[in-house]
Amino acid sequence: MxxxxxxxxxxxxxxxSIEDIADSMNQVLEEQNLATHNIETYKTFVGNGIRKLVKRSLPESLRTEEHFSGNLDRMLEVYEANCINKxxxxxxxxxxxxxxxxxxxxxxxxxxxxxxxxxxxxxxxxxxxxxxxxxxxxxxxxxxxxxxxxxxxxxxxxxxxxxxxxxxxxxxxxxxxxxxxxxxxxxxxxxxxxxxxxxxxxxxxxxxxxxxxxxx
Structure with missing residues (x-):
């Protein structure tokens, strides 16, 4: 070889990068008074792109296209501003x-x-x-x-x-x-x-x- x-x-x-990812997604969830996740859970959510991460982070009842697209846009906005903090x-x-x-x-x-x-x-x-x-x-x-x-x-x-x-x-x-x-x-x-x-x-x-x- x-x-x-x-x-x-x-x-x-x-x-x-897991802390910045987790902090950003948790901010999106907190803005809607939704349950957040810990670092270890986020480690199981990553790996397939941000769309999958957002979907996995949301409660199942909010994974419809109507709610999902808004959460995805917000996550992209928050994470872009915070992706090199930690x-x-x-x-x-x-x-x-x-x-x-x-x-x-x-x-x-x-x-x-x-x-x-x-x-x-x-x-x-x-x-x-x-x-x-x-x-x-x-x-x-x-x-x-x-x-x-x-x-x-x-x-x-x-x-x-x-x-x-x-x-x-x-x-x-x-x-x-x-x-x-x-x-x-x-x-x-x-x-x-x-x-x-x-x-x-x-x-x-x-x-x-x-x-x-x-x-x-």
């Missing part, structure tokens, strides 16, 4: 990115977060590293586990899928790796457990960022 590039998931993999890189990620840049390993990001929010977070958190390509969910790309965004990254980096590793914290990420023909590596510091990662095709599972270098 000769890995020349890595496509990273963002939330739960590079960025610890969000930070996970421990060891900065050093990992230093090492990857030093070794000439190309880096890209493909997230199910809305594209404009993905771009905003990456611009702040990853400003010091050379990131070849960044894409989030939107009109230009289908959501993971569709491999479209991963394959766009491969093309941008002038690499074949077999030369790329896809690194993420969820089963959706591992399915994406498989669908794109990339080497899937699951991380345990994010929002999902080893069982989910293995069940969805993870080739390797790591518990610390530095371990990724052992698989390149």
């Amino acid at each position: 000769s890995i020349k590039g890595i496509v990273f998931d963002l939330d739960g993999t590079l960025a610890d 969000t930070k890189l996970y421990p060891g990620v900065a050093h990992l990115l230093d090492q990857l840049n030093d070794k000439g390993i190309k880096i890209a990001v493909f997230s199910n977060k809305a594209n404009h929010l993905t771009q905003k977070v990456v611009k702040v958190l990853l400003a010091k590293w050379n990131v070849e390509f960044v894409i989030g969910a939107g009109d230009e790309v289908a959501r993971k586990p569709d491999p479209q965004g991963a394959l766009m990254a491969a093309k941008k980096m002038s690499l074949s899928p077999k030369e790329l590793m896809f690194v993420g914290d969820s089963g959706v990420d591992m399915e994406t790796a498989k669908n794109a023909g990339m080497y899937g590596v699951g991380v345990l510091w994010g929002f999902r457990d080893a069982e989910e990662l293995k069940a969805n095709g993870a080739k390797e599972i790591i518990s610390e960022a530095s371990e990724l270098l052992n698989h390149i």
Whole structure:
């Protein structure tokens, strides 16, 4: 295996964003005197994009299109204003990115977060590293586990899928790796457990960022 590039998931993999997500959605719920959720619950809600997050957060009686669309719009508004308040890189990620840049390993990001929010977070958190390509969910790309965004990254980096590793914290990420023909590596510091990662095709599972270098 000769890995020349890595496509990273963002939330739960590079960025610890759960507090900003939870705070924003809870604000939307509090504005309507609805029950809020704790951090651990939100970890089970994320991974499939903000539409799924909002739907999972609302009481079932308010998941109709009439109520849902208004809550989605409000969540996007609140989260956009607060998406980098508490969000930070996970421990060891900065050093990992230093090492990857030093070794000439190309880096890209493909997230199910809305594209404009993905771009905003990456611009702040990853400003010091050379990131070849960044894409989030939107009109230009289908959501993971569709491999479209991963394959766009491969093309941008002038690499074949077999030369790329896809690194993420969820089963959706591992399915994406498989669908794109990339080497899937699951991380345990994010929002999902080893069982989910293995069940969805993870080739390797790591518990610390530095371990990724052992698989390149």
